[in-house]
Amino acid sequence: MxxxxxxxxxxxxYVAESLMxxxxxxxxxxEKYTKDEEFLKEVDYYLKQYVGRETPLYFASRLxxxxxxxxxxxxxxxxxxxxxxxxxxxxxxxxxxxxxxxxVIAETGAGQHGVATATGAALFNMECTVYMGAEDxxxxxxxxxxxxxxGAKVVPVTSGSNTLKDATNEAIRTWAKTAEDTFYVIGSxxxxxxxxxxxxxxxxxxxxxxxxxILEQEGRLPDVVMACVGGGSNSIGMFADFIEEKDVxxxxxxxxxxxxxxxxxxxxxxLGEPGxxxxxxxxxxxxxxxxxxxxxxxxxGLDYPGVGxxxxxxxxxxxxxxxxxxxxxxxxxxxxxxxxxxIIPAIESAHAVAYAKKQAKKMKPDDxxxxxxxGRGDKDVNTIADYLAGKxxxx
Amino acid sequence: MNRIEEKLAxxxxxxxxxxxxxxxAGMPDFDKMQEIIRTQEQAGTDIIELGIPFSDPVADGPVxxxxxxxxxxxxxxxxxxxxxxxxxxxAKIEIPIVFMMYYNTILHYGVEAFxxxxxxSGVDGLIIPDxxxxxxxxxxxxxxxxxxxxxxxxxxxxxxxRIPEILKDARGFVYCVSSMGVTGQEATFHKSVIDYLGSVxxxxxxxxxxxxxxxxxxxxxxxxxxxxxxxxxxxxxxLMEENDYDxxxxxxxxxxxxxxxxx
Numbered sequence: 001m002x003x004x005x006x007x008x009x010x011x012x013x014y015v016a017e018s019l020m021x022x023x024x025x026x027x028x029x030x031e032k033y034t035k036d037e038e039f040l041k042e043v044d045y046y047l048k049q050y051v052g053r054e055t056p057l058y059f060a061s062r063l064x065x066x067x068x069x070x071x072x073x074x075x076x077x078x079x080x081x082x083x084x085x086x087x088x089x090x091x092x093x094x095x096x097x098x099x100x101x102x103x104v105i106a107e108t109g110a111g112q113h114g115v116a117t118a119t120g121a122a123l124f125n126m127e128c129t130v131y132m133g134a135e136d137x138x139x140x141x142x143x144x145x146x147x148x149x150x151g152a153k154v155v156p157v158t159s160g161s162n163t164l165k166d167a168t169n170e171a172i173r174t175w176a177k178t179a180e181d182t183f184y185v186i187g188s189x190x191x192x193x194x195x196x197x198x199x200x201x202x203x204x205x206x207x208x209x210x211x212x213x214i215l216e217q218e219g220r221l222p223d224v225v226m227a228c229v230g231g232g233s234n235s236i237g238m239f240a241d242f243i244e245e246k247d248v249x250x251x252x253x254x255x256x257x258x259x260x261x262x263x264x265x266x267x268x269x270x271l272g273e274p275g276x277x278x279x280x281x282x283x284x285x286x287x288x289x290x291x292x293x294x295x296x297x298x299x300x301g302l303d304y305p306g307v308g309x310x311x312x313x314x315x316x317x318x319x320x321x322x323x324x325x326x327x328x329x330x331x332x333x334x335x336x337x338x339x340x341x342x343i344i345p346a347i348e349s350a351h352a353v354a355y356a357k358k359q360a361k362k363m364k365p366d367d368x369x370x371x372x373x374x375g376r377g378d379k380d381v382n383t384i385a386d387y388l389a390g391k392x393x394x395x
Numbered sequence: 396m397n398r399i400e401e402k403l404a405x406x407x408x409x410x411x412x413x414x415x416x417x418x419x420a421g422m423p424d425f426d427k428m429q430e431i432i433r434t435q436e437q438a439g440t441d442i443i444e445l446g447i448p449f450s451d452p453v454a455d456g457p458v459x460x461x462x463x464x465x466x467x468x469x470x471x472x473x474x475x476x477x478x479x480x481x482x483x484x485x486a487k488i489e490i491p492i493v494f495m496m497y498y499n500t501i502l503h504y505g506v507e508a509f510x511x512x513x514x515x516s517g518v519d520g521l522i523i524p525d526x527x528x529x530x531x532x533x534x535x536x537x538x539x540x541x542x543x544x545x546x547x548x549x550x551x552x553x554x555x556x557r558i559p560e561i562l563k564d565a566r567g568f569v570y571c572v573s574s575m576g577v578t579g580q581e582a583t584f585h586k587s588v589i590d591y592l593g594s595v596x597x598x599x600x601x602x603x604x605x606x607x608x609x610x611x612x613x614x615x616x617x618x619x620x621x622x623x624x625x626x627x628x629x630x631x632x633x634l635m636e637e638n639d640y641d642x643x644x645x646x647x648x649x650x651x652x653x654x655x656x657x658x
Contacts, residue, residue, distance in 0.1 A: 005529075014498055014525045016454050017561070018551035018572060159460050160450065169453045176454075179553075276499040276525065277451060289472040290503025291450035 005193030007313035013192040015172070015279045022179040027194040029099045034201065039098065046090045047205065050123065051080045053087075055206075057213035057370070062340040063353075067360035072222070073373045074210045076234060077345065083375030084206060084234045085116035085187055091202030093120040096183035103127040103182040107171040109136055109164035110300030111143025112379065113187030118152035120185075128152040131170045133162040136300070143379065161294055164304060168278050188231025189308030192279030196236075196308050203237025210370055211241045218368055224359060226251045227372035228351040229322065230266065230301050232308035234374035243319065252311060253355045255297035256324035266295035267324040268307040269315050277305070282312040298327040298383065299347035301375070323358075325351040331387055333357060334377065346375035347383065397545055398491035398519040399567045402441055403602050406623075413568070413624025414653040415604060416631045417444040417495065419462035421471030423640050425479045431635070431645055432483060436490040438646040439653035444522060444626070447473055447496035454497075454524035458629040462636075473500055473509075477516045484517035493520035493547060501534065510537040513544045520545045520567055528561050552591045559598050568602040570626065571595055592621045612655035625656060 005012050013023055033039040047053040055075045064071045076084040096104055104126050108114030114130040121128030130147055134156040137144050147154050160166040175184040189199045207225075214222055225242050227235035229252040242248045257265035265271075268283040275284030277292055285293040285305040297303045314320035325333075330347055333354035338344050345353060349372070356371050363369065377384065396404075406413055416435060421428060432443060446459065448466035455463065473496075480492065494513070501509045501523070513521070521544050526534070531546065538546055545567040550558050552572070562569060571592060596603050606626035609615055615625045631648070638644040 012530055013527060014530055015527065016524055016551070016572075017527050017549045017557075018553055020527050020529070020557065021553050021555065159457070160464060165451060169451050172453045173456075273503075275502055276497070278453075279525070281502075284499070286499070286503060289467075289474075290500045291467060292499070 007196070007310045008316060009274065010280070010282045010309035010312040011193055011196060012281050013279060014276045014281060015192045016176055018176050019179065019192070023192055023194065025099070029095060030194055030198055033095055033098050039094065043091055043094055046094070047087065051086050051090065052078065053205065054209045055079060057210050057217065059217065060341050063337065066336070066340055067357050069360040069363040069365060070368045071356060071360070072214065072217075072368065072370045073343070074206060074238065074370060076206060076372060076374045077343070077349065077376035081116050081119050082378060083112055083116070083346065084203060084237065084372075085113050086119065087205055087237070088187065088199050088202040088233060089113075089116040089120040089185060092183070092185045092198065093124050093126060096126065096185070097124055099183065101126075101181055101183040103129070103178070104185050105129045105131065105171050105174055105182055106185045106187060107131045107164065107167040108187070109133070109167070109303060110379070111136070111140040111147065112301060112375065114152070114154070115143055115146050115150070116187070117185045118147040118150035121152060122150045129174075130154050131157050131167040131174070133164060133167050134158045135162040136164065136167070140300070163294065165277070165292060172278065188233045188304070189236045189310065190231040190278055190280055190282070190306060196280070196310055199233050200236045200240055200310065203233050204240035206234065206237040206372065207239060207241035210238070214368070214370060220368070221245055221248055222368040222370045223363065224249045224251060224367070224369040226253065226352050226356055226359065226369060228253045228302060228348050228374060229307060229311060230255070230304045230348065231306065232311045234372050236308060236310055238372040239314070239320065243314075250314070250320035251355065251359065252320055252322045253351045254307075254322060254324045255299060255302035255330075255351055256326040257296040257298070259326055260324060264296035265324065266297040266302050266304060268305060269311070269322040270324050272305075272307070274312070280306070280309050282309040283307050283315075298330065298387065299351065301346065301348040302351065323355055325354045329354045331384070334384070343373070344377035345373055346377050347380045349374045350377075397542075397567070398489065399442060399493070399545055402491050403568060406441065407602070412619070412622070412656050413441040413602065413604065414439065414649065414656055415442045415444060415624060415626040416440050416649065417446060417459070417626065417628035418635070419446040419448060419459065419466050419632060420476040420479070421448070421466050421469060422462055424469075425475065427640055428479065429483045429486065429488070430642060431640065432490060433488055434642045434646045435649050436488060438649040440490065440649045441624070441653075442491045442493060444493045444495045444628070445476065447476055447494055447500055449497040449500055452497065456629055458632050462632050473504055477512050480516040480518055491519045492517070493522055494518055494544070495522040495524070498523050498526045498530075506534050507537045510534070510540060510543055514540060514542045518544045520547050522547045522549070522570060524549065528557070550595055552588065558595060562599050565599075565601055568604045568623070569595060569599050571603060571605045571622075572607050589618055589621065592618055596621050612652050615656070619656075627652070
């Protein structure tokens, strides 16, 4: 066992033998270039000039008043392409360039990571192929168009359940055949080592900035840091620089879908048992035969049956707490944030806002909570419209 | 002695090459599966790989993915396959059988309980394509048990410097991936496949089998002097499906392949 690829009992490299040397090559390159001043300067340059960092840490005064504690929003929704996904894509594609790769592939569920990867590929002149479940392509046709406008080829995946996990399987299969000239850009904090480490590294810019910003604005660290968790990329980025600050409570918010008890949810940590999927050992939703169970969430970005291995470790070690928010709770919070702050959040991020409301009840008015607003909700207007029509909200 | 090692020792003595097939367990049903296995045993197939269906078969191509998916819809699971194994062993079917399965299925069952169940039901070997050398310690601890199945090691053309370490304690046979990637590719073999097989053969103390992408004995003719046997997966599944699992056709295919492989 290669200890360094593990977070406690989680992580590892559960992949075909034919990918083991590829992963080693990737890890070596990552270790080399993340110590290379030129490389780091280039990443910083694009994060600043192209993505638009740093993003504000915004004191949401009306939300704070309504919820009864001080709430700061880390505005990842203001990034180019509308979410935190681009932070990691810039890093991984620049690394791919350094490694001499000419093509990138990616998987996508709702299309956000696909759009981010297609964006990065256009920027750095790489050939880009995105694997997407055939069902998801129908539901997210606008994102398919975006990717195509950006020059990417979108390949429909029709195996298994036709969703994100199957698109991931297909990307892994393709990668195993083409690794010589192709870089696989994984968008979440999942996959075989070194991916969880890489994604955390490139997303940790979120917490580095937030820590500095909260010290500037409040002169002290927050009491609570919170983020939504699907695979766990924005949350691990939001947690990263606070993990060693033992007085800061870390809370990850999974999707409870229609309710944990209904079985239609995406909360790998609430009910999942440790398992192996997509090259990693972590908590995983599975049926009585050990087949992977489909996740459910109104938010496509949280609709994943597994979770990044470091989150599994943070849960088991007690360093972070993981909770779950139902579809309707998230939608209520989404509407509330629209009206109170003039911000339309992604449905994913609204899960964190919904739990912020619950958590605030346990906090004092002068306590401080930082919530990662991982993305904006423009992509979700169709889903929101359908939901509201069903609920009769706006009538 | 383990059935795989016994069979391979026999073949070596007779100076013959092994013919190995892959089939998805429980297809089209368990009774028919037993008949297919018996037919193959009589026709000359030396070892059978039995695929345990899994929801996310990342190392398989479309044909086996599809078979796996349909098997799951039919309710095939590890418990039922283990029962079917017991049944066919008590029906005096002695052909060596290797389970090809993904690690999550084993983890979910419980690693030690799984190894015990294999011993009890007469499983001779395991191929776990998502369990590279670095992740094998956990299961190897239990594979020390008497009559435990052999963990078959896989190597690929890109394994290169890893090959000696992988083969150090390998038993049974070594499974060579012949075109980079997954099963079901056309027979456009990796450009340096002959060199590669030769490099494996050089280090290997056990028989070297070539898999992935083979349809007929002719496909492996250029490598015949190097390898000790051939494995047919996707093509065999497709052949069975297209012929509605006709036992005679299955028998003829296996018999012909085995004969031509040894001409």
